[in-house]
Amino acid sequence: MHTPLATVPIELGDRSYPIQIGAGLLGDAATYRDLPSGRWGVIVTNQTVAPLYAERLVQALSARYARVLTVALPDGEVHKDWDTLNLIFDRLLEEGCDRKTVLFALGGGVIGDMTGFAAACYMRGVPFVQVPTTLLAQVDSSVGGKTAINHPRGKNMIGAFYQPLLVVADLDTLDTLPERELSAGLAEVIKYGPIADPEFLDWIEANLPALRARDKAALTHAVRRSCEIKAWVVGQDERESGLRAILNFGHTFGHAIEAGLGYGEWLHGEAVGCGMVMAAALSARLGLVPPAFVERLSRIVDAAGLPVAGPRQLSAAQYLDLMRVDKKSEAGEIRFVVIEALGRAGMRAAPDDVVAEVIEAHTAR
Amino acid sequence: MHTPLATVPIELGDRSYPIQIGAGLLGDAATYRDLPSGRWGVIVTNQTVAPLYAERLVQALSARYARVLTVALPDGEVHKDWDTLNLIFDRLLEEGCDRKTVLFALGGGVIGDMTGFAAACYMRGVPFVQVPTTLLAQVDSSVGGKTAINHPRGKNMIGAFYQPLLVVADLDTLDTLPERELSAGLAEVIKYGPIADPEFLDWIEANLPALRARDKAALTHAVRRSCEIKAWVVGQDERESGLRAILNFGHTFGHAIEAGLGYGEWLHGEAVGCGMVMAAALSARLGLVPPAFVERLSRIVDAAGLPVAGPRQLSAAQYLDLMRVDKKSEAGEIRFVVIEALGRAGMRAAPDDVVAEVIEAHTAR
Numbered sequence: 268m269h270t271p272l273a274t275v276p277i278e279l280g281d282r283s284y285p286i287q288i289g290a291g292l293l294g295d296a297a298t299y300r301d302l303p304s305g306r307w308g309v310i311v312t313n314q315t316v317a318p319l320y321a322e323r324l325v326q327a328l329s330a331r332y333a334r335v336l337t338v339a340l341p342d343g344e345v346h347k348d349w350d351t352l353n354l355i356f357d358r359l360l361e362e363g364c365d366r367k368t369v370l371f372a373l374g375g376g377v378i379g380d381m382t383g384f385a386a387a388c389y390m391r392g393v394p395f396v397q398v399p400t401t402l403l404a405q406v407d408s409s410v411g412g413k414t415a416i417n418h419p420r421g422k423n424m425i426g427a428f429y430q431p432l433l434v435v436a437d438l439d440t441l442d443t444l445p446e447r448e449l450s451a452g453l454a455e456v457i458k459y460g461p462i463a464d465p466e467f468l469d470w471i472e473a474n475l476p477a478l479r480a481r482d483k484a485a486l487t488h489a490v491r492r493s494c495e496i497k498a499w500v501v502g503q504d505e506r507e508s509g510l511r512a513i514l515n516f517g518h519t520f521g522h523a524i525e526a527g528l529g530y531g532e533w534l535h536g537e538a539v540g541c542g543m544v545m546a547a548a549l550s551a552r553l554g555l556v557p558p559a560f561v562e563r564l565s566r567i568v569d570a571a572g573l574p575v576a577g578p579r580q581l582s583a584a585q586y587l588d589l590m591r592v593d594k595k596s597e598a599g600e601i602r603f604v605v606i607e608a609l610g611r612a613g614m615r616a617a618p619d620d621v622v623a624e625v626i627e628a629h630t631a632r
Numbered sequence: 633m634h635t636p637l638a639t640v641p642i643e644l645g646d647r648s649y650p651i652q653i654g655a656g657l658l659g660d661a662a663t664y665r666d667l668p669s670g671r672w673g674v675i676v677t678n679q680t681v682a683p684l685y686a687e688r689l690v691q692a693l694s695a696r697y698a699r700v701l702t703v704a705l706p707d708g709e710v711h712k713d714w715d716t717l718n719l720i721f722d723r724l725l726e727e728g729c730d731r732k733t734v735l736f737a738l739g740g741g742v743i744g745d746m747t748g749f750a751a752a753c754y755m756r757g758v759p760f761v762q763v764p765t766t767l768l769a770q771v772d773s774s775v776g777g778k779t780a781i782n783h784p785r786g787k788n789m790i791g792a793f794y795q796p797l798l799v800v801a802d803l804d805t806l807d808t809l810p811e812r813e814l815s816a817g818l819a820e821v822i823k824y825g826p827i828a829d830p831e832f833l834d835w836i837e838a839n840l841p842a843l844r845a846r847d848k849a850a851l852t853h854a855v856r857r858s859c860e861i862k863a864w865v866v867g868q869d870e871r872e873s874g875l876r877a878i879l880n881f882g883h884t885f886g887h888a889i890e891a892g893l894g895y896g897e898w899l900h901g902e903a904v905g906c907g908m909v910m911a912a913a914l915s916a917r918l919g920l921v922p923p924a925f926v927e928r929l930s931r932i933v934d935a936a937g938l939p940v941a942g943p944r945q946l947s948a949a950q951y952l953d954l955m956r957v958d959k960k961s962e963a964g965e966i967r968f969v970v971i972e973a974l975g976r977a978g979m980r981a982a983p984d985d986v987v988a989e990v991i992e993a994h995t996a997r
Contacts, residue, residue: 356790363957389789391780420725420726423756506757
């Protein structure tokens with residue numbers, strides 16, 4: 268199939284770009300026909316994804332680039348660091364790649380974040396394309412231009428806002444995605460309901476079985492609607508000064524879980540799934556939403572195959588310490604994304620003891 | 633003295649900022665009164681500059697920031713690398729510095745480049761202020777938003793375009809500048825003549841003794857006019873896609889000298905001084921300017937206390953290899969900044985043998 272099932276335009280002035288969503292796009296040379304040509308096209312991927320898709324992408328890109336290189340990084344969030352990023356720079360410099368080199372991020376969110384940051388920094392900026400091969404990356408990192416690596420003291424602490432030229436969301440790549448990662452991606456899909464679109468939450472609730480069975484029509488709608496909502500939010504606040512923070516619903520608690528257990532123990536989407544239940548519970552505890560909403564969201568998160576209770580190893584005090592160094596905190600005050608009404612989110616501070624109660628109530632003991 | 637002698641506005645839309653030029657500005661709290669307030673102000677400096685000026689800046693900033701921290705990096709171009717950059721990130725994260733933290737680059741070009749890049753990357757971008765304490769940094773890195781670190785395979789290979797909120801060029805700081813570094817700064821001042829302003833070159837030629845004697849009025853004019861010319865060029869081409877490349881007059885040869893000898897052996901300005909003579913000679917060899925211009929520029933560079941011949945250790949073949957990996961090269965073709973007529977520069981390729989002749993003719997053997 269040669270035409271995308273859907274295209275979501277991301278409008279950011281001279282940094283605008285399209286997201287193409289469909290099956291069979293990755294290996295089709297026509298997908299890349301509007302990209303600038305150059306001498307080098309460099310595919311950055313990981314050792315898990317490379318055997319599955321790298322050769323197909325190399326073939327498709329060979330029409331536009333005299334040299335197509337592949338850099339396969341070790342797989343996993345634990346490698347989202349400077350040393351691994353430097354493997355990209357080393358290769359680009361060894362090959363003499365110039366400023367017109369186009370980088371292609373072939374993989375999940377870690378590959379997208381690292382390749383985007385490498386593109387932002389290499390010779391002070393070269394163009395890049397996202398080819399996300401996980402549901403999480405297709406619905407989340409494909410919009411927003413956030414790129415980063417981790418620091419031992421915090422996730423995504425070193426990075427840049429840097430937009431791709433094009434995003435290619437090939438739904439066929441989801442066929443090889445492990446079940447656990449598909450569920451992790453669904454966490455970010457679910458997120459868009461409570462913060463922006465009650466009808467979408469109804470649709471997700473009804474279509475979770477089809478999504479988990481990887482039905483292409485259901486996936487197309489989920490990816491398109493997620494990207495549209497994120498694009499609408501990001502279009503109003505590209506550099507995360509205000510509104511955009513609502514996209515972090517569930518992420519403040521989630522990041523604490525990821526950091527507290529050590530990155531890679533829980534998948535990002537798993538931590539966000541559980542984090543959304545905690546954030547919903549905090550919203551209810553602050554009198555913003557009825558307790559029934561917490562129960563409903565918890566059921567949906569559970570039905571997506573995600574954890575709804577935090578890990579027993581982490582105490583509420585540990586969460587609070589970890590959340591205080593989160594990028595979203597200001598002068599040590601933690602700012603939580605709360606649901607103010609179904610379909611509308613906002614930012615609030617909350618007393619430590621209330622937050623601790625919420626964490627305790629949603630932790631496996 | 634509380635008011636700057638001159639202010640050069642840098643117009644870049646919502647990234648515009650002023651350069652304040654004058655004596656006594658650094659330690660005056662009024663200099664910083666328009667900056668956003670925040671909990672943390674972090675001075676990044678080096679171990680040479682810290683004892684001279686850090687305490688004065690801490691005092692001046694204490695009115696606006698509850699906590700003023702100082703991070704003193706090891707001094708020198710050899711430390712312009714990731715490990716040293718990471719000392720900044722480590723400290724910011726240890727202290728829990730948030731996204732409203734303002735970084736202050738107190739030092740020369742290396743400190744400015746590293747602090748700017750740290751600001752560009754920390755939590756995907758925090759504000760920063762340049763307080764350049766060398767002539768080179770005042771006339772060069774204070775305009776243009778270029779930030780970077782070096783990679784073992786090339787200078788400034790990893791970086792970002794990122795604008796400061798304010799530049800404070802305090803001429804008093806030049807009183808403590810070693811003679812060799814003053815001369816290195818004059819290289820970049822001289823540069824602005826041939827590429828953009830023949831009258832300024834006349835003025836420099838007449839005022840080199842006053843500049844080398846650190847006469848404040850002469851320095852004010854040199855810094856102001858240099859910043860104005862650079863601002864005019866950068867304003868038309870912020871991201872170095874075309875015109876801006878003329879600012880690299882002398883730099884292609886110069887970077888080869890720096891990289892070939894090992895960074896830090898020759899000062900950047902020394903390499904640029906000699907590089908300008910080579911680039912002028914190439915321009916003459918291509919029939920663009922008369923040989924008399926090469927002799928005049930060579931006399932001016934010499935009178936500024938700078939080398940006019942390349943180091944004997946480097947062969948023409950080594951220059952060519954090193955220049956081919958320069959950021960300005962495209963697909964292996966070296967693009968030279970040449971003088972097309974006095975006051976006007978352009979980009980040209982040149983045959984390797986012609987370039988080699990020019991290098992040989994201007995190398996100490």
